[in-house]
Amino acid sequence: xxxxxxxxxxxxxxxxxxxxDFNLAVExxxxxxxxxxxxxxxxxxxxxxxxxxxxxxxxxxxxxxxVTYLPPNQRNIxxxxxxxxxxxxxxxxxxxxxxxxVAKKPAAEIGPRVKEMLELIKLPHLADRYPYQLSGxxxxxxxxxxxxxxxxxxxxLDEPLSALDAKIRVSLREEIRTLQKALGITTIFVTHDQExxxxxxxxxxVMSEGRMEQVGDPFxxxxxxxxxxxxxxxxxxxxLKARVLDPGAGKLSIDGQEAVTSRPLNGSPADSxxxxxxxxxxxxxxxxxxxxxxxxxxIEEVGFLGSVVxxxxxLGENAISLDTFNSSSVTPPKRGDTVSIAFTRDDxxxxxxxxxx
Amino acid sequence: xxxxxxxxxxxxxxxxxxxxxxxxxxxxxxxRKRRGVYSFDAYASVFSDSRxxxxxxxxxxxxxxxIVVGVLLVVPTAYVIRLRMPRMRPIVxxxxxxxxxxxxxxxxxxxxxxxxxxxxxxxTGTARSTDLLLVFAYVVLAMPYMYRAVDTGLRAIDVKTLxxxxxxxxxxxxxxxxxxxxxxxxxxxxxxxxxxxxxxIGEFTIASLLNRPAFxxxxxxxxxxxxxxxxxxxxxxxxxxxxxxxLIQLFGSGIRGSSAAPR
Numbered sequence: 290x291x292x293x294x295x296x297x298x299x300x301x302x303x304x305x306x307x308x309x310d311f312n313l314a315v316e317x318x319x320x321x322x323x324x325x326x327x328x329x330x331x332x333x334x335x336x337x338x339x340x341x342x343x344x345x346x347x348x349x350x351x352x353x354x355x356v357t358y359l360p361p362n363q364r365n366i367x368x369x370x371x372x373x374x375x376x377x378x379x380x381x382x383x384x385x386x387x388x389x390x391v392a393k394k395p396a397a398e399i400g401p402r403v404k405e406m407l408e409l410i411k412l413p414h415l416a417d418r419y420p421y422q423l424s425g426x427x428x429x430x431x432x433x434x435x436x437x438x439x440x441x442x443x444x445x446l447d448e449p450l451s452a453l454d455a456k457i458r459v460s461l462r463e464e465i466r467t468l469q470k471a472l473g474i475t476t477i478f479v480t481h482d483q484e485x486x487x488x489x490x491x492x493x494x495v496m497s498e499g500r501m502e503q504v505g506d507p508f509x510x511x512x513x514x515x516x517x518x519x520x521x522x523x524x525x526x527x528x529l530k531a532r533v534l535d536p537g538a539g540k541l542s543i544d545g546q547e548a549v550t551s552r553p554l555n556g557s558p559a560d561s562x563x564x565x566x567x568x569x570x571x572x573x574x575x576x577x578x579x580x581x582x583x584x585x586x587x588i589e590e591v592g593f594l595g596s597v598v599x600x601x602x603x604l605g606e607n608a609i610s611l612d613t614f615n616s617s618s619v620t621p622p623k624r625g626d627t628v629s630i631a632f633t634r635d636d637x638x639x640x641x642x643x644x645x646x
Numbered sequence: 647x648x649x650x651x652x653x654x655x656x657x658x659x660x661x662x663x664x665x666x667x668x669x670x671x672x673x674x675x676x677x678r679k680r681r682g683v684y685s686f687d688a689y690a691s692v693f694s695d696s697r698x699x700x701x702x703x704x705x706x707x708x709x710x711x712x713i714v715v716g717v718l719l720v721v722p723t724a725y726v727i728r729l730r731m732p733r734m735r736p737i738v739x740x741x742x743x744x745x746x747x748x749x750x751x752x753x754x755x756x757x758x759x760x761x762x763x764x765x766x767x768x769x770t771g772t773a774r775s776t777d778l779l780l781v782f783a784y785v786v787l788a789m790p791y792m793y794r795a796v797d798t799g800l801r802a803i804d805v806k807t808l809x810x811x812x813x814x815x816x817x818x819x820x821x822x823x824x825x826x827x828x829x830x831x832x833x834x835x836x837x838x839x840x841x842x843x844x845x846x847i848g849e850f851t852i853a854s855l856l857n858r859p860a861f862x863x864x865x866x867x868x869x870x871x872x873x874x875x876x877x878x879x880x881x882x883x884x885x886x887x888x889x890x891x892x893l894i895q896l897f898g899s900g901i902r903g904s905s906a907a908p909r
């Protein structure tokens with residue numbers, strides 16, 4: 290049995306179904322991210338695991354124990370909030386030691402543990418400071434130390450990096466992951482930032498409108514998105530309407546030009562319309578190579594993004610954006626140029642939802 | 647530029663004069679007890695009167711009790727309303743404003759009808775129980791100020807997240823209230839406490855009609871029988887009130903770490 294088991298969980302507010310049919314088994318020491326846009330139910334699900342919300346239906350088990358209706362203060366969880374939530378009246382050391390004091394641990398145990406936590410977050414010199422004397426990144430590290438000081442069974446992180454600036458966010462996410470791995474603590478991380486989820490997680494649960502769209506490791510989620518939503522939410526994606534020519538051979542027609550996919554077409558009949566997708570980085574300017582796909586079109590836009598140049602090629606009804614690395618020695622094509630583009634059969638994704646809109 | 651500044655300065659000077667001139671006049675009059683020279687004889691007379699010490703001591707004791715009962719009543723109420731029942735806030739705010747609308751004399755007559763010695767709860771039956779009734783009455787009188795002060799303090803901190811953070815660390819409701827919430831609204835509580843103190847020290851109607859030896863009735867008694875002492879008492883009462891206000895300012899600006907706003 291999984292260490293954290295969320296089974297058939299559903300949450301309804303009045304007429305509004307916020308989370309439905311949520312099933313997830315998290316192994317001990319695993320780092321799982323809930324990824325999705327605002328209002329997709331990811332935070333509500335996390336709050337149900339924490340005990341701040343009660344499920345309308347379903348069960349939550351931690352370490353084999355049913356905690357569905359257990360109050361938060363009896364669950365032995367650690368939680369880090371977006372707004373840090375450090376106690377303003379307490380010093381850094383007192384904040385970290387709060388959970389230990391509440392658990393009535395002896396002072397001889399609390400002191401060394403707090404010191405250990407301060408060393409772990411590399412802030413031993415700030416033990417006597419108050420939260421208002423710390424930067425956002427420092428506050429969140431203290432919040433993390435406070436959450437893990439009491440050795441919780443599960444660590445819950447509710448968008449902990451959202452309030453921080455970009456550089457701190459990147460360094461702190463690496464720190465969190467390193468700490469989590471070192472301590473082997475089962476962790477759930479809620480985020481709407483795909484880069485965070487992809488870089489930190491063992492597994493990602495992509496959510497939309499209260500449903501689990503896809504569960505998988507970062508590589509699978511990015512490279513093999515099952516639905517149009519997942520493909521669109523995780524990374525930038527070109528979605529194209531394609532007519533099925535030969536389902537067995539994976540042959541499709543995109544604006545009258547033939548393309549082949551190695552992905553199964555799942556019994557789509559010939560002449561049906563399917564949604565296919567291409568990552569911008571999977572498409573290159575140039576002729577097809579070794580049995581790959583080649584299409585031609587007209588350049589509609591050229592966007593300079595620093596290290597990358599994003600080029601939009603109009604095929605007909607469909608348009609494809611592709612990324613090329615910026616190089617001072619290569620002049621990017623201009624608007625109106627006719628170009629050939631190439632991509633492999635593997636890169637032409639077929640999405641599950643057959644709604645070619 | 648100068649004409650632009652003249653208006654605000656004129657308004658400030660007029661406002662200051664409106665408040666300060668009567669006060670200076672009262673103070674000046676209180677110094678005239680000895681004929682022909684200024685002296686503090688009126689103050690000496692007041693401080694040497696044992697009834698002054700007794701009534702001031704009594705009112706101080708009642709004020710401290712009122713503050714304790716008020717804090718124990720208002721802080722958990724304002725906390726629960728903000729955290730769990732935000733929809734009830736307008737109703738609770740209306741209730742807490744009622745003491746400003748209903749005159750103290752109406753409240754005390756209500757009490758006398760309800761708690762007289764032949765009623766089901768004869769709180770006016772003994773001196774001690776009447777003191778208790780007086781404390782309850784003062785809690786009601788001070789409620790608009792105490793509730794607003796505490797509510798403003800709670801608004802300045804993220805009550806919900808702090809509560810959830812403490813809960814996730816295993817804290818019980820009592821621990822959260824007394825270790826997390828109360829220390830973070832202590833400036834607000836102190837403001838409410840000093841306002842309560844100022845109200846109780848000067849209150850006359852309820853103390854007089856409940857026949858308690860408080861400072862308010864003493865002020866009235868002295869005022870009815872002497873010339874200079876009432877002015878001295880008025881100045882003393884002002885000093886006490888200003889001391890309370892000064893303490894609010896001192897604690898308001900002096901205590902750090904009482905704001906939850908992250909930087």
